[in-house]
Amino acid sequence: MNGMTKTRTYSISDLAREFDVTTRTIRFYEEAGMLLPERNGQTRIYTDEDRVKLKLILRGKRLGFSLAESRELIEMYDPTSDNLKQLHALRAKIQQSREALQQQLTDIQLMQTELDAAEERCLEAMRELES
Amino acid sequence: MNGMTKTRTYSISDLAREFDVTTRTIRFYEEAGMLLPERNGQTRIYTDEDRVKLKLILRGKRLGFSLAESRELIEMYDPTSDNLKQLHALRAKIQQSREALQQQLTDIQLMQTELDAAEERCLEAMRELES
DNA sequence: AGTTACCTTTACGTTAACGTCAACTTGGGT
DNA sequence: ACCCAAGTTGACGTTAACGTAAAGGTAACT
Numbered sequence: 506m507n508g509m510t511k512t513r514t515y516s517i518s519d520l521a522r523e524f525d526v527t528t529r530t531i532r533f534y535e536e537a538g539m540l541l542p543e544r545n546g547q548t549r550i551y552t553d554e555d556r557v558k559l560k561l562i563l564r565g566k567r568l569g570f571s572l573a574e575s576r577e578l579i580e581m582y583d584p585t586s587d588n589l590k591q592l593h594a595l596r597a598k599i600q601q602s603r604e605a606l607q608q609q610l611t612d613i614q615l616m617q618t619e620l621d622a623a624e625e626r627c628l629e630a631m632r633e634l635e636s
Numbered sequence: 637m638n639g640m641t642k643t644r645t646y647s648i649s650d651l652a653r654e655f656d657v658t659t660r661t662i663r664f665y666e667e668a669g670m671l672l673p674e675r676n677g678q679t680r681i682y683t684d685e686d687r688v689k690l691k692l693i694l695r696g697k698r699l700g701f702s703l704a705e706s707r708e709l710i711e712m713y714d715p716t717s718d719n720l721k722q723l724h725a726l727r728a729k730i731q732q733s734r735e736a737l738q739q740q741l742t743d744i745q746l747m748q749t750e751l752d753a754a755e756e757r758c759l760e761a762m763r764e765l766e767s
Numbered sequence: 768a769g770t771t772a773c774c775t776t777t778a779c780g781t782t783a784a785c786g787t788c789a790a791c792t793t794g795g796g797t
Numbered sequence: 798a799c800c801c802a803a804g805t806t807g808a809c810g811t812t813a814a815c816g817t818a819a820a821g822g823t824a825a826c827t
Binding site for chain 1: 697698699700701709712713714715717718720726727730733734737740741743744746747751755757758759762765
């Protein structure tokens, strides 16, 4: 009785294929304490929850986050804390993350306008060659 | 007669202070061929152009780009090319960069909504403690 | 019984992006 | 003349994030 979570499982290469990473990478994330799959004997068995975590890690990676940073983001996921002070700390972290993301947004927008300008110059150079 | 570019100059530690990096980092970017400051004897002298390049490198870094990627972005800056084929290649690169940035935008938005949810759960947990 | 396809652990190798000395030189104050 | 701050060039060290064998286990075909 866990809220109807689809309890599918995945092998390591299932996930590797789906997210286009190597199995080594996935095992590495486990070494780093980011994933804790169950086992059938030796063999790792991944649940949907593991899969979500992996997805979060890789999303973080695309944004240039280190594993440590992604770990923090993932830990924000469940406020298991029963301690008010820790909850305040968690909110502070969430706020920090927001600000970091905001900076990235700004950076992306700047880059986009610069790409616009770059393309404009490029097109201009092409027009001159055709003249 | 170069379009009224302010021709200020900077020492290496001027830039280091301004952008909060070490001088080693700046020299490293030069080793990597990203900066080519003039010299007064031994001493490096940075122009506004160098400063802009450094700014671009660091912006790329905040977005998780490698130096190689930032180098490509910087090279898009002036279409010095007199060759039509190269200009087409340049446009293709620009387009690729656009798509990468678009992916990052999506990732950021997803993260932001997840941060919203995380904060909501956090606040919820805090309310329960006060009950 | 043999091969194939995955899975495992252990362990050393690699690359990027710097950090960290060490051993200079150089221009400016006192 | 002496010192100090800021600059320089090597050159080796470090960390993160995997890559890359090596050596072996296991279940399923054929």
